[in-house]
Amino acid sequence: MEQLKNCILESRKIVIKIGSNVLSAKDGTVNRSVTDNIVEQVNLLLGMGKQVMMVSSGAGICGVGAINKWSRRGDMNYKQALCAIGQVELMMAYKERFADYGVHVAQMLLTRDDFNDHLRTLNIRNTMFTLIDEGVVPIINENDTVCVEEIKIGDNDTLAALAAILWNADLMIVLSDIDGVFDKDPKNNDDAQLIETVNNAEELISSISIGKKSSFGTGGIETKIEAAARVNKFGMPMILLNGTNDDIIKDSIEGKGRGTLFLGAR
Secondary structure: HHHHHHHHHOOOOOEEEEEEHHOOOOOOOOOOHHHHHHHHHHHHHHOOOOOEEEEEEHHHHHHHHHHHOOOOOOHHHHHHHHHHHHHHHHHHHHHHHHOOOOEEEEEEOOOHHHHHOHHHHHHHHHHHHHHHHHOOEEEEEEOOOOOOOHHHHOOHHHHHHHHHHHOOOHHHHHEEOOOOEEEOOOOOOOOOOOEEEOOOOHHHHOOOOOOOOOOOOOHHHHHHHHHHHHHOOOOOOEEEEEEEOOOOOHHHHHHOOEEEEEEOOO
């Protein structure tokens, strides 16, 4: 799709959000080949002179992979403990893969309060710009170990949008386990059609049937459309792609990608 290609090529500052379902294998552990492929594509963008910031889910599934005996525990303490263990595993996976390309990564764990406090927000922004100016890829996640309902952002689609706006990015790419937004649920309707371009994300939210959230993630298609509406208000486009497909960003750059482009106001 030519629009996806042009949008990526014309953007210099890109935020890439990776969903839990993209990173998870069928057994709920981390799919290392997917992680490797995403890092390879980010390095491709860096080689093109792009600046990239990542917002990555997956601490929970990494925790399950590291210590599976807690995987079925429903208690919040165990869920937060799994995320604490998994965040280390997640960052190590990214660190090792990016090191193959001579690229350093940095961890940023944030909460809703960080975006509501002027001084904290300024500190976040300064850190973002410093890291990126030095060629380091920031990898952001919500601080699940301290997040209770009162300070929880809720999902990483929203977190990515907030980070993209704060950084004044040119483009946000959301990698999920779906090809894009459809006019109806493609899992239950064989005639569902992919919506390739969305001019008004807010209208779309109320005009199509919203599906259920994924099993591993906290978001769903609704939060992705809401994130698009949020960044679109700042003139920033958003692309929704299927991150489980190998080389989906690379294919999009070559005009062979399939996804949904949410156009920002120009």
